[in-house]
Amino acid sequence: NNRAALLAGVIVALDPASIVYSTYMGPEPLANLLLLAMAIGLLALLHTQRIGPTAAWAAFAGAALALSSLARPASYMLWPLLALVLLIVRRRLWLAALTFAAVSAAGVFAWTAHNGAVFGNATFSTVGAYTQLYCRAASVEHFATNREMRPIYIDLNERVAERVGWEGEVTSGTRYEFYAATPEIQSAMQSVAIEIFLKYPLWFVATLPIGLARMYGWTNTLPNWFTPIEIVWNIALYASAAWGMWGAFRRKQWTLFIGIGLMIAYYTLGTLWVANACMDTRMRSMLTPFLAVAAAYALIVIRKIRVQYTQN
Numbered sequence: 125n126n127r128a129a130l131l132a133g134v135i136v137a138l139d140p141a142s143i144v145y146s147t148y149m150g151p152e153p154l155a156n157l158l159l160l161a162m163a164i165g166l167l168a169l170l171h172t173q174r175i176g177p178t179a180a181w182a183a184f185a186g187a188a189l190a191l192s193s194l195a196r197p198a199s200y201m202l203w204p205l206l207a208l209v210l211l212i213v214r215r216r217l218w219l220a221a222l223t224f225a226a227v228s229a230a231g232v233f234a235w236t237a238h239n240g241a242v243f244g245n246a247t248f249s250t251v252g253a254y255t256q257l258y259c260r261a262a263s264v265e266h267f268a269t270n271r272e273m274r275p276i277y278i279d280l281n282e283r284v285a286e287r288v289g290w291e292g293e294v295t296s297g298t299r300y301e302f303y304a305a306t307p308e309i310q311s312a313m314q315s316v317a318i319e320i321f322l323k324y325p326l327w328f329v330a331t332l333p334i335g336l337a338r339m340y341g342w343t344n345t346l347p348n349w350f351t352p353i354e355i356v357w358n359i360a361l362y363a364s365a366a367w368g369m370w371g372a373f374r375r376k377q378w379t380l381f382i383g384i385g386l387m388i389a390y391y392t393l394g395t396l397w398v399a400n401a402c403m404d405t406r407m408r409s410m411l412t413p414f415l416a417v418a419a420a421y422a423l424i425v426i427r428k429i430r431v432q433y434t435q436n
Contacts, residue, residue, distance in 0.1 A: 128420045135361065135416035140354045141343050141405035142412045155196035156410045162188035163383075163413070166206065169220050170213070170379065182223040189224075190231025197249035198410070202390055203228030209386055213379050245307050252398050253313040254303060257284075259402035261317035267331055268324040280316060287312035335400040339392070344404040358405075365415040368422030380421065384414045 136142050145152045165185030172178045186203070193200035203225055210221035232248055240246030257280060265276050281294040281302060288308045302309055321328045340358060342351050365384075372381040388411060395407045 125424070128417075128424045131423060132413070132416040132420040135419055136412050138357075139361070139412050139416070140346060140350070140357060141409050144343050144345055145406050145409040151196040152406060152409055155192045155199070156412075158188045158192035158195060159199060159410050160413050161185075162192065166210070166224070166383075169217065175219070178217065178220045179223050182220040183227050186224040186227025187231070189228045193228075193232060193248070194235060196410075197251060198391065198394065200232050200248050201394075203232070205386055205390060209382055213382060243305070245305065245310065247307075247310065250303065250305060250310055253310045253317075255402065256398040257313045257317040259399040260397070261320040263334070263400040264324050264327050264331055265320050268327040283316045284309065284312045287315065331400050332396055335396045335403070336392075338401075338403050339395055339405065339407045342404060343406070361415055361419055364419035364422045366418075368418035368420070368425070371422055371425050372418070377421075380418070384418050387411060387414045 146156070147153075162185045165181045165188060169178045169181035169185065172181060189199060189203055189206075193202075207221045207225035207228075210217050210224065214220075236246055236248045239248070258277070262273065262276050262280060265271070265280075266273060269276075278294060284290075284302050285292070285294050302313065340362065342354050342358075346354060369381060369385065371377075372384075391408065391411055395403070399407070
């Protein structure tokens with residue numbers, strides 16, 4: 125209802141991470157805005173009965189998701205999952221699901237083909253291989269071996285150089301020695317990262333809470349004195365969202381439960397796979413509107429329960 129929508133908007137407007145990562149010209153504000161446009165398009169087609177408008181909203185949502193992925197590639201594998209959700213919640217919308225998937229996939233594959241033709245690397249984005257090595261595998265090795273980060277970075281750079289046959293001397297003890305610009309370097313970076321994960325599987329799992337804390341806990345760019353306030357806010361937001369998800373499940377509000385649950389799972393698991401360090405709440409900024417909707421749903425339900433209780 126309108127009250128719940130207004131409440132969700134207020135929550136997003138007050139969220140510290142959303143304020144920080146929507147007040148500058150960068151990839152996050154644009155990607156998050158387009159992702160929200162996609163969600164609005166999908167909700168509109170779910171409430172449309174005629175085939176024409178349904179297909180139009182599906183195409184709009186697919187284009188918004190593709191553009192969001194171009195602004196920030198975190199979303200580029202989301203389209204098949206959302207198309208599947210459409211089929212689960214509304215089987216009669218198979219044509220809309222197909223349209224949405226086709227438009228989104230066209231954007232993803234077109235950019236992949238562009239990268240292959242222009243740069244000789246037919247991949248949508250190379251940032252995943254980079255962050256997986258320097259922001260995830262390096263962290264795992266640091267905790268597993270208790271070594272300082274500089275020698276770890278040198279070791280990682282030497283292993284990548286060896287795999288690609290680079291004969292130059294590696295002296296940089298930073299994560300800026302290599303970028304996954306070519307297929308060979310990208311493959312080498314991914315292989316070295318996977319080797320570390322397989323060598324220290326327990327530490328891979330043990331460091332997951334650190335990534336979760338950084339992703340959902342605090343914003344690095346805010347002053348230190350504000351961190352406790354932000355943590356309290358975030359705990360309240362997540363608790364309300366969890367209560368809202370539980371309420372949606374109990375009341376069989378499957379569109380709400382599956383849709384928001386999928387978004388949370390996709391971005392959380394995807395982020396923790398490729399990063400553990402090098403991040404803060406920026407990595408969950410795209411989830412804030414969905415968390416706010418779940419939290420608003422919980423607060424509206426609680427209010428209705430209180431009204432019913434007082435009337436009885």
